[in-house]
Amino acid sequence: MSESYEPVIVGFLCNWCSYRAADLAGTARLHYAPNMRPIRVMCSGRVEPDLVLKALREGADGVLIAGCHPGECHYVEGNLKALRRYVLLRRLLRQFGIEEARVQLVWASASEGTVLADAVNRMTEQLRALGPLRWRQTVLGGNGHQPEDTQASAASQPAMEEAVTP
Amino acid sequence: MSANGKPKFAMYWAASCGGCEIAVLNIGDKILAVDEAFDVAFWPCAADFKVRDVEGYPDGYIDLCLFNGAIRTSENEEMAHLLRRKSRVLVAFGSCAHEGCIPALANLTTADAIFDTVYQSSVSVDNPQRLRPQPVTRVAEGELRIPVFYERVKALDQVVPVDYIIPGCPPEPHQIWAVLEAIVTGATLPAPGGTIIGAGKVAVCEECPLEKHEKTIQRFYRPQEIVPEPGVCLLEQGIFCMGPATRSGCDARCPRVGMGCRGCYGPMDGVEDQGARMLAALASVVGVGSLRDEESELEHLIDAVMATLPDPAGTLYRFSMAHSLLERARPAAGVSP
Numbered sequence: 001m002s003e004s005y006e007p008v009i010v011g012f013l014c015n016w017c018s019y020r021a022a023d024l025a026g027t028a029r030l031h032y033a034p035n036m037r038p039i040r041v042m043c044s045g046r047v048e049p050d051l052v053l054k055a056l057r058e059g060a061d062g063v064l065i066a067g068c069h070p071g072e073c074h075y076v077e078g079n080l081k082a083l084r085r086y087v088l089l090r091r092l093l094r095q096f097g098i099e100e101a102r103v104q105l106v107w108a109s110a111s112e113g114t115v116l117a118d119a120v121n122r123m124t125e126q127l128r129a130l131g132p133l134r135w136r137q138t139v140l141g142g143n144g145h146q147p148e149d150t151q152a153s154a155a156s157q158p159a160m161e162e163a164v165t166p
Numbered sequence: 167m168s169a170n171g172k173p174k175f176a177m178y179w180a181a182s183c184g185g186c187e188i189a190v191l192n193i194g195d196k197i198l199a200v201d202e203a204f205d206v207a208f209w210p211c212a213a214d215f216k217v218r219d220v221e222g223y224p225d226g227y228i229d230l231c232l233f234n235g236a237i238r239t240s241e242n243e244e245m246a247h248l249l250r251r252k253s254r255v256l257v258a259f260g261s262c263a264h265e266g267c268i269p270a271l272a273n274l275t276t277a278d279a280i281f282d283t284v285y286q287s288s289v290s291v292d293n294p295q296r297l298r299p300q301p302v303t304r305v306a307e308g309e310l311r312i313p314v315f316y317e318r319v320k321a322l323d324q325v326v327p328v329d330y331i332i333p334g335c336p337p338e339p340h341q342i343w344a345v346l347e348a349i350v351t352g353a354t355l356p357a358p359g360g361t362i363i364g365a366g367k368v369a370v371c372e373e374c375p376l377e378k379h380e381k382t383i384q385r386f387y388r389p390q391e392i393v394p395e396p397g398v399c400l401l402e403q404g405i406f407c408m409g410p411a412t413r414s415g416c417d418a419r420c421p422r423v424g425m426g427c428r429g430c431y432g433p434m435d436g437v438e439d440q441g442a443r444m445l446a447a448l449a450s451v452v453g454v455g456s457l458r459d460e461e462s463e464l465e466h467l468i469d470a471v472m473a474t475l476p477d478p479a480g481t482l483y484r485f486s487m488a489h490s491l492l493e494r495a496r497p498a499a500g501v502s503p
Contacts, residue, residue, distance in 0.1 A: 049439075050443065057492060083455065088445055088448060088472045088475070096274075096495045097497075139497065
């Protein structure tokens, strides 16, 4: 599977700015990497760290959180909360050996379709260079313990990217 | 074993410190009631039984087994399987068996790195031949085997199914007694299947008597850097406290005496990852960075505050590493301090 590696990015896009930026990128027929799976959330401040960790654990190679520029949040300060979480999460992930490029936060307003498209393009290239994450298989599988989740079952369980990529 | 009809009791320690056994004795003279109600079938810390005694018991012979300690070696794992087979009710007792606790912090590093520290690089170690323990050694008489040291520490329920979990490091004596009393008097316990008993369902903050106001902190203080103002929420004062993400049941023992909650009761009901939940809570109490700041400056301002919290992984997952979403660090990557 390594020769056909396509990074999987889970994108959490805020309803009021970044999801509309993605919409704009689409209606403007911008060509950009198809690697992000967008998930619309009401606000970037709604993205709990659990969601990011779960995405990484379950097979994503990276997570992109996108919200309104500071000062433009529909809920006034939701994006500031997102930024505070992100900054601490980045420190935490470093200790888990997860490269900084794998989790990114960008601001993209409703009119900035190109900003979002550029961010996705840039991140896709960065993840391509870093290689797959495959947390379940490479980090949780094959650690010497005898029961279920050693290599045998990890190998029989398809990776998320294999299951999702057409 | 006497055939006196009493239910059989066992307690075992895997990768643990022994504090859980002390906690059981800490129920005071009620231990006599436990002795009266149960026949001890296996308890290496307190009574002289051997593993082969347990192996000789029929399956399901032990009525109640309190298993404390994490699964660190192949021996821990074998004992977990053995005691699961021999016990009708298996309880993950204490934080190590529940969610890995301090031993599972080793999941941030590798077995090799641990061996290097213990057998090589510590200043008090002299090991010119670079000897390491070997799982199998051949001698003239045959093969000698010692347990295999695993790469990753697991909680008990990641190795065998458990019926109940009693959280805490160690569990509070009044909570232990509440559970034992229920068993002794034949009261019905909740349905088994990894059910948490002997603890609350909500956050430690709910039990904490300290006064809480709106929190906007400018930095974190380590315990030695500040004398807490009595009666006021510690987190509000910048003292790290896991209360908002930790299960109640301990009566907020630590915050009551000015020490932030360390999080030993694990995540409360409905929370999967204690560290992530606490991270979200911390981000909400940091008051630095406002809309008046420059967009490019914001990140630096906030990062400077977060830098005053050293070792976030070890702090946020001090007790729950084995049950966290990521469970361990990527082996290739070292640990940054």
